[in-house]
Amino acid sequence: MPPRSAVEKSEHRNEIDDLLLGGKSPRFVSSFLKNEYNEKISHTAIHNYKKKHLNVTKEAVIDYTKKKSKEAKQVQSQKNSQKKKQKAVKKISSDLEKLDIIIDDALNTNIDIERLEGDPEVDQVKVEKLKLEKRKQGISAINAKTNILKQAEPSFEDSIAAGFEELTDAIKKSREIYQ
Numbered sequence: 001m002p003p004r005s006a007v008e009k010s011e012h013r014n015e016i017d018d019l020l021l022g023g024k025s026p027r028f029v030s031s032f033l034k035n036e037y038n039e040k041i042s043h044t045a046i047h048n049y050k051k052k053h054l055n056v057t058k059e060a061v062i063d064y065t066k067k068k069s070k071e072a073k074q075v076q077s078q079k080n081s082q083k084k085k086q087k088a089v090k091k092i093s094s095d096l097e098k099l100d101i102i103i104d105d106a107l108n109t110n111i112d113i114e115r116l117e118g119d120p121e122v123d124q125v126k127v128e129k130l131k132l133e134k135r136k137q138g139i140s141a142i143n144a145k146t147n148i149l150k151q152a153e154p155s156f157e158d159s160i161a162a163g164f165e166e167l168t169d170a171i172k173k174s175r176e177i178y179q
Contacts, residue, residue, distance in 0.1 A: 006041045007049035016041075020050050092148060099145040106138020 007016055012033060019029045026046035033039040 005049050006045050008053075010039060010041065012037060012039065016046065016049075017054060020046070020054050021056065026050060096145060096148060099141045099148075102141035103138050103145070106134045106141065 007013060010016060010033075016029055016033070019032065020026070024032075026043040029046050030041055030043040033041055
């Protein structure tokens with residue numbers, strides 16, 4: 001363990017700290033100690049002590065850097081969250097488009113299947129089963145799409161709030177016109 005400095009050994013250390021933190025120079029503190037308490041500590045020793053133990057600027061810079069780093073992480077986290085949200089939006093949009101294709105396919109299946117009807121080589125029971133299967137797929141796609149779209153509908157409270165906002169805006173505009 002290195003030896004303690006004269007300032008650290010001083011019985012007036014707290015007062016030295018207060019003076020230095022209050023903006024007094026090491027020369028002033030050295031003079032003050034000599035005049036007030038007849039304690040001789042060089043301004044160089046006080047300067048070195050201040051630099052080593054009371055480096056407020058260094059600590060402030062470290063604190064500032066930590067805060068900026070934390071803010072940068074929060075911004076990055078928000079960007080990542082937005083990217084995930086956009087990805088989810090694109091996925092749902094893509095799913096809706098795929099459901100539209102399935103629905104269209106189910107609605108237009110009769111055209112393709114009609115060519116098979118009446119063909120002696122094709123089992124008509126299989127044709128009817130195929131029609132039913134396509135219709136079931138279409139109904140399932142419609143149900144899935146309906147469920148997705150229902151989730152996007154605003155709640156009753158949101159609708160009322162939006163209505164009040166529109167009403168308030170309309171009243172403000174009418175007041176502006178008639179004034």
